[in-house]
Amino acid sequence: MRQTLILTWLLLCFSRALSAMPSEEARHLMARTGFGVNAMQLTQLSKQDYVSTVKQMLASHRQTPVTPAPDWVDRLPPLPAKRKNMSASEKQQLQQWIRNTAQELKGWWFQEMLNTDSPLTERMTLFWHNHFTSSIRKVRWPPFLYQQNLLLRHHALGNFRDLLNNIAKDPAMLIYLDNARNFRNKGNENFARELLELFTLGEGEYTEQDIKEAARAFTGWTLQRKTGKFRFARWQHDYGEKEFLGKRGQFDGDDIIEIILQQPQTAIHITEKLWWEFISATPDETEIKRLAAIFRDNNYEIKPLLRAMFLSKTFRDTGNYATLIKSPVELLVGTLHSLQLTVANNYLLVRAARFMGQDIFNPPTVKGWPGGTTWIDANSLLIRQQILEKLSHTLLTPTMVSQPMLPVDSQFKQLTQQMLLASPPTQPATATTRIEWIQQLLLDPVYQLK
Amino acid sequence: MQRRAFLKLIGSTPLFAYCPQLLATPRKTDWRRTLLLVELTGGNDSLNTVIPYSEKTYYQMRPNLAIPRDQLLPLTEQTALHPALESLLPQWHKNQLAIVQGVGYAQPNLSHFRSLDIWQSGSGSHEYIDDGWVARYFSHLKRPDNLLADGIALGRDYGPLQGKNFQAITLLNAEQFIRQAEHQQRMAATSANPALRHLQQVQQTIQHSALHLQTQLIAKQQVPEFPNTAIGRQFETAARIILSDIRVPVLKLNHGSFDTHVGQLTTHQRLLSQLAEAIAVFINTVQAHNRWDDVLIMTYSEFGRRVAENGNRGTDHGTAASHFLLGGKLPGGIYGHAPSLQQLTEGNLQYHVDFRCVYRSAIDWLNLGSSQPFSAFKPAVPL
Numbered sequence: 090m091r092q093t094l095i096l097t098w099l100l101l102c103f104s105r106a107l108s109a110m111p112s113e114e115a116r117h118l119m120a121r122t123g124f125g126v127n128a129m130q131l132t133q134l135s136k137q138d139y140v141s142t143v144k145q146m147l148a149s150h151r152q153t154p155v156t157p158a159p160d161w162v163d164r165l166p167p168l169p170a171k172r173k174n175m176s177a178s179e180k181q182q183l184q185q186w187i188r189n190t191a192q193e194l195k196g197w198w199f200q201e202m203l204n205t206d207s208p209l210t211e212r213m214t215l216f217w218h219n220h221f222t223s224s225i226r227k228v229r230w231p232p233f234l235y236q237q238n239l240l241l242r243h244h245a246l247g248n249f250r251d252l253l254n255n256i257a258k259d260p261a262m263l264i265y266l267d268n269a270r271n272f273r274n275k276g277n278e279n280f281a282r283e284l285l286e287l288f289t290l291g292e293g294e295y296t297e298q299d300i301k302e303a304a305r306a307f308t309g310w311t312l313q314r315k316t317g318k319f320r321f322a323r324w325q326h327d328y329g330e331k332e333f334l335g336k337r338g339q340f341d342g343d344d345i346i347e348i349i350l351q352q353p354q355t356a357i358h359i360t361e362k363l364w365w366e367f368i369s370a371t372p373d374e375t376e377i378k379r380l381a382a383i384f385r386d387n388n389y390e391i392k393p394l395l396r397a398m399f400l401s402k403t404f405r406d407t408g409n410y411a412t413l414i415k416s417p418v419e420l421l422v423g424t425l426h427s428l429q430l431t432v433a434n435n436y437l438l439v440r441a442a443r444f445m446g447q448d449i450f451n452p453p454t455v456k457g458w459p460g461g462t463t464w465i466d467a468n469s470l471l472i473r474q475q476i477l478e479k480l481s482h483t484l485l486t487p488t489m490v491s492q493p494m495l496p497v498d499s500q501f502k503q504l505t506q507q508m509l510l511a512s513p514p515t516q517p518a519t520a521t522t523r524i525e526w527i528q529q530l531l532l533d534p535v536y537q538l539k
Numbered sequence: 540m541q542r543r544a545f546l547k548l549i550g551s552t553p554l555f556a557y558c559p560q561l562l563a564t565p566r567k568t569d570w571r572r573t574l575l576l577v578e579l580t581g582g583n584d585s586l587n588t589v590i591p592y593s594e595k596t597y598y599q600m601r602p603n604l605a606i607p608r609d610q611l612l613p614l615t616e617q618t619a620l621h622p623a624l625e626s627l628l629p630q631w632h633k634n635q636l637a638i639v640q641g642v643g644y645a646q647p648n649l650s651h652f653r654s655l656d657i658w659q660s661g662s663g664s665h666e667y668i669d670d671g672w673v674a675r676y677f678s679h680l681k682r683p684d685n686l687l688a689d690g691i692a693l694g695r696d697y698g699p700l701q702g703k704n705f706q707a708i709t710l711l712n713a714e715q716f717i718r719q720a721e722h723q724q725r726m727a728a729t730s731a732n733p734a735l736r737h738l739q740q741v742q743q744t745i746q747h748s749a750l751h752l753q754t755q756l757i758a759k760q761q762v763p764e765f766p767n768t769a770i771g772r773q774f775e776t777a778a779r780i781i782l783s784d785i786r787v788p789v790l791k792l793n794h795g796s797f798d799t800h801v802g803q804l805t806t807h808q809r810l811l812s813q814l815a816e817a818i819a820v821f822i823n824t825v826q827a828h829n830r831w832d833d834v835l836i837m838t839y840s841e842f843g844r845r846v847a848e849n850g851n852r853g854t855d856h857g858t859a860a861s862h863f864l865l866g867g868k869l870p871g872g873i874y875g876h877a878p879s880l881q882q883l884t885e886g887n888l889q890y891h892v893d894f895r896c897v898y899r900s901a902i903d904w905l906n907l908g909s910s911q912p913f914s915a916f917k918p919a920v921p922l
Contacts, residue, residue, distance in 0.1 A: 267800060267801070267851075270801075270850075270851060272850075274850075275849070275850030275851075277800070277849070277850075277851075277855075278855070279800065282649075282650065286650055286652075286653075292650070292653055297649070297885075370733070370734070411732060411734065411735065412732055412733065412734050413734060414734055414737075414738075453695070454651065454652070455651070456651075456652050462734065462737045465737060465738055465741055466692075466697070466707075466708070466709050466741060467707075467708035467709055467710075467716075467741055467744050467745045467748065468708070468709035468710070468711060468716070469709075470738070470741050470742065470745065471715075471716065471719035471720060471722075471723070471745060472719070474719070474722060474723070475719055475722070478722070512732070512735075515724075515726060515730075515735070515739075516724060516726070532722075532724075534724075534726075534735060534738040534739065534742065535735065537738055538732075538734055538735060538738075
């Protein structure tokens with residue numbers, strides 16, 4: 090009897106693994122890992138099985154953008170000597186150039202998010218941007234932020250150790266957290282502090298003294314103005330012995346990073362953040378520890394961790410649907426993607442996201458955007474509704490909603506609801522034409538959820 | 540923001556070294572008063588704001604950053620204000636400006652987020668409390684029906700106003716808020732899904748506040764012209780709310796960033812003068828309508844900054860700081876004593892007044908009910 094039960098259970102699992110996924114699950118997977126799903130994709134995915142879809146999605150991630158680079162990305166900032174001799178109008182011109190290219194950079198990233206064949210890559214790039222934060226506001230040189238964005242994308246689904254080692258030497262980061270000014274005789278602890286507090290271990294896992302010692306190890310890691318690249322200034326480096334997290338040695342930055350990666354807490358901290366991003370607002374300590382162990386056992390490879398997360402029970406649990414809130418970027422890009430809309434100008438998206446609280450390339454603080462329910466307050470909710478309403482007017486131009494004034498039939502109702510909503514609407518839509526129907530779905534509070 | 544809600548109480552270190560005695564206040568509830576919290580984000584360099592100008596060490600440790608004697612504004616023989624705060628001098632002379640010195644807490648944390656969390660939640664250095672201190676205070680109170688909201692964030696974030704069961708709205712632009720709110724559905728907040736329930740609650744708050752504002756808020760033209768700065772606009776909205784006789788007990792404003800690691804002098808000067816100018820116009824406006832007695836302005840910041848300047852003509856994260864209280868009915872003056880510039884802990888000032896003593900003063904002043912989270916703390920200023 091027991092054997093029969095086990096056999097039946099095994100068969101069910103096996104068949105569940107190989108059978109086509111329900112459309113709700115297809116929508117859930119795409120909303121959580123990408124920017125949502127359009128009608129064609131929904132139909133296609135509903136023929137595929139879940140596990141191989143996840144594997145395929147991870148296998149087809151990108152390391153480079155599809156969108157061509159703006160033409161100014163290799164320009165270097167003027168050297169201090171030159172800057173001093175600039176006239177007032179030249180300085181003004183430079184500031185204007187910085188403002189213009191900052192806008193272009195933001196528009197470029199939205200373009201990438203709209204055009205990519207791997208939304209997961211962009212979601213992970215956004216995740217790392219929110220983790221290894223830097224801002225145009227502080228760095229004041231958009232080309233450096235562009236380079237950092239390429240770096241984050243390159244390693245987004247690669248190896249965390251590589252990502253960490255590279256971001257520590259990234260020009261934008263060297264400026265953002267002042268390590269470019271961290272010298273043997275004039276120390277600056279900013280980078281060391283955030284490295285420990287935000288980027289790896291998290292608060293409470295080290296002492297103030299550890300920060301001071303780590304800062305000493307990173308002295309001389311600076312930016313060469315002439316090339317705009319990392320340079321190790323030997324004469325600015327503190328070669329003395331340091332004591333860090335209980336270990337002693339003449340550590341440099343690379344050594345500090347290696348010691349940090351030996352701590353189990355690092356994997357747990359990163360996994361926790363990914364949990365918050367992709368799975369749930371409620372932490373599950375046991376599950377997080379299990380996933381963190383997978384991360385560490387795979388030598389900090391990110392894909393095995395993501396695979397385990399997207400295949401986990403909690404992620405797939407239907408009770409977990411619609412429990413996370415879409416970020417402004419997800420809301421905008423997702424709406425355009427699902428309804429196959431286009432905007433006249435990407436700057437409209439850049440501005441809309443800023444009004445909703447997400448000015449990309451300008452996280453509010455080094456901690457990034459807190460996310461979760463903080464995306465929605467009395468102010469931002471109104472803005473979101475307003476923008477969605479505006480976007481829905483573009484449905485009147487040729488889009489996937491052909492003949493928008495046509496009456497709705499039950500097939501249309503079912504398809505659009507499955508495509509757009511993570512759970513039943515709070516108020517059942519009553520519209521009779523297609524465009525009004527979609528508008529009602531977009532303005533339902535459930536549309537804010539994924 | 541996700542915070543672990545577990546408690547690790549600190550050891551035997553005394554919680555506060557100096558908190559003046561409480562004056563007995565009659566226990567009556569008066570919801571006419573408004574507390575304005577002004578967050579100086581980034582960690583204000585208090586040493587260059589409230590300056591111990593009679594101490595040689597100040598000039599020795601800040602060869603580039605110390606404010607020259609001929610520029611600062613002396614208040615007493617030991618203490619002076621940064622020249623950018625000139626617009627606050629009338630309040631000083633009218634005894635409506637109280638400066639509390641040496642404000643901080645035991646085992647200070649030098650991280651922006653952690654220390655701001657501590658100040659915003661009113662917790663100890665090793666406690667992790669999710670809700671803001673204002674929200675915590677209000678959880679004990681029964682609100683009257685005619686409040687527009689428990690609190691309004693006029694700047695970007697809620698800070699101390701963040702909390703369960705605390706009805707707060709963000710009001711960056713009142714007219715826009717009212718217009719947009721008209722499109723909202725009416726709904727109850729009943730979902731079992733916490734994310735959806737959050738949305739429903741926000742929607743309800745919007746409905747309620749927008750209706751109030753629409754019927755009561757006076758037009759921009761009915762207040763004088765405020766400085767066209769971010770802080771100026773926030774004080775303008777605050778003035779309109781107060782003059783409209785709209786009941787909102789707490790308003791929160793943001794100013795900054797004061798995180799002046801590099802090239803401090805010009806940034807700090809600009810920020811302080813923007814602040815003082817905005818406050819001056821605000822005070823004149825509410826005073827002209829006889830509402831100044833019902834208002835208390837309180838500054839706070841996640842920490843002060845180090846005594847010695849750094850190598851980049853700036854200062855790094857520090858600890859104790861001085862803060863301001865301004866109000867029509869206030870025993871002005873200087874409270875606490877300036878922390879010693881010689882007895883430092885790792886280059887930082889030692890605090891004397893626990894920041895929760897300042898909160899206690901604000902709570903006593905609001906006078907909304909006797910139950911509150913800081914009853915163990917004596918008020919820094921008797922209000």
